[in-house]
Structure formats: C-alpha cells, structure tokens
Amino acid sequence: MKYKAFLFDMNGTMIDDMPYHIQAWHRILNELGAGISIERMKEECYGKNDELLERIFPGRFSPEEKKKMSWEKEKQYQDSFRPHLRLLDGLAEVLAKAKKDGIKMAIGSAAIMFNIDFVVDELQIRKYFDALISADEVRISKPDPETFLVCAEKLGVAPENCLVFEDSPKGVEAAARAGMDCAVITSLHEKEDFDGISNIVRFMKDYTAFSW
Incomplete structure (x- = not known):
C-alpha cells in the first residue's frame, strides 16, 4: 500500500453528527432573521464558524459577536449529540x-x-x-x-x-x-x-x- x-x-x-450541527445552526441563524431552509443550511455547513456567519450575514457581526455565537452553537451541538456519540x-x-x-x-x-x-x-x-x-x-x-x-x-x-x-x-x-x-x-x-x-x-x- x-x-x-x-x-x-x-x-x-x-x-455521524452533521445533522446536529445543521440543526443547531439552523435554529440560531433563523432566530437572528436569516430565514433559511434546512437544505440551504446543509449546503452552508462547512468551514470555520466565523466564515459561515460571514456568508449568511456579511458584515453584520463583530469578531467578538461571532465568537460568542460560535460558542453558543457548539454547546448546543454537544448537549444534543452527546447521547448519540x-x-x-x-x-x-x-x-x-x-x-x-x-x-x-x-x-x-x-x-x-x-x-x-x-x-x-x-x-x-x-x-x-x-x-x-x-x-x-x-x-x-x-x-x-x-x-x-x-x-x-x-x-x-x-x-x-x-x-x-x-x-x-x-x-x-x-x-x-x-x-x-x-x-x-x-x-x-x-x-x-x-x-x-x-x-x-x-x-x-x-x-x-x-x-x-
């Protein structure tokens, strides 16, 4: 070889955790007014968290705000996925x-x-x-x-x-x-x-x- x-x-x-990432982002971003579907979220769920936020909300959030939202999303993901890990x-x-x-x-x-x-x-x-x-x-x-x-x-x-x-x-x-x-x-x-x-x-x- x-x-x-x-x-x-x-x-x-x-x-097999991608649905949990997608669902966490979908919930958080739509609460912020993104108005995106699960299918669109599936397509956007790649790269760094701050890159994802910038693609959905260009120029809207400061680096500090994006970091705070990223941590909130990861905590939601871990809490929901842990029983299935x-x-x-x-x-x-x-x-x-x-x-x-x-x-x-x-x-x-x-x-x-x-x-x-x-x-x-x-x-x-x-x-x-x-x-x-x-x-x-x-x-x-x-x-x-x-x-x-x-x-x-x-x-x-x-x-x-x-x-x-x-x-x-x-x-x-x-x-x-x-x-x-x-x-x-x-x-x-x-x-x-x-x-x-x-x-x-x-x-x-x-x-x-x-x-x-």
Whole structure:
C-alpha cells in the first residue's frame, strides 16, 4: 500500500453528527432573521464558524459577536449529540489496525479544538493520532488545502502518500488541491454530489468493508 498516513475529517466522517450541527445552526441563524431552509443550511455547513456567519450575514457581526455565537452553537451541538456519540461502524477496528501497522494518523477538521477534544476524549481515541489540526491551526479552511497540508507536514509524510477520509464535496476538493487521494463516506451526501472530482478512490457508507 502506497499510503503512509490516514488523514480524517471528523464531523460526518468519523462520527455521524452533521445533522446536529445543521440543526443547531439552523435554529440560531433563523432566530437572528436569516430565514433559511434546512437544505440551504446543509449546503452552508462547512468551514470555520466565523466564515459561515460571514456568508449568511456579511458584515453584520463583530469578531467578538461571532465568537460568542460560535460558542453558543457548539454547546448546543454537544448537549444534543452527546447521547448519540459513537464512531462509525468499523472505524474502531481501522484505527487499531492502522496504529499496529505503523500508519500515521491525523484529524484535519474545520471544527474548533473544543469539539475535537470532546470527540477524541469522550471516545478515548486520542492515543491513535499523531496530530490534531483544528480551525485554530489554519488561516483558511476547506476547500483550501491548508488543513490537510498542515496534517501531512506534522506527520512528516509527503502529500501523495496520504489518504484522506472525507464526507463533503468541499473537503474532497481540499484533498484534491493538496495532491491527496480521498475515500468518501456517504453519511450526508450522495455519490452524485461529488461528480467532477477526480481524486476519489472509493465510496463507502462506513468502515466495515475498508481494508488494506
């Protein structure tokens, strides 16, 4: 196998939590008068929280206000999702085997570290990862390739030797721009949503059939 590192997006890729993020944002933004549908919210739910707020309400909120709303949203998300928090089927086995085989692993997510810590510590999987890259560690989030390039740099692995696991078209685009292959988890999007992206090596609903 040519891959020396596995890079995981987190939300929707390791855990099936994207509906909880979408619902939390949908509630908060519509209370502020956004008037957007769940389908529109699904499309907008990518990147850093302040980037999302700026797309919906350009120029309306100060950095301090956006930070406060971001924390409120994350607390709502964690409270609602905690009872359902678990790894996607087969992922625990993949993490254990990859660690045993000497494959380096990192999480590269647009989530803030508060949420990454929530997931890796609640699930007790921190031991598997050599790097955790959050929104706080990059200037521009996906589809910019910076997140995955920083992961590769931290692991000391060339981009072409990294396999990315993603669930969103924006994330897969980021992997492609980083020069990395990608395995797509179809937890939120259908195969058709990824038309025209050439770095995809496989689609899978979870990790039960993934092997190397």
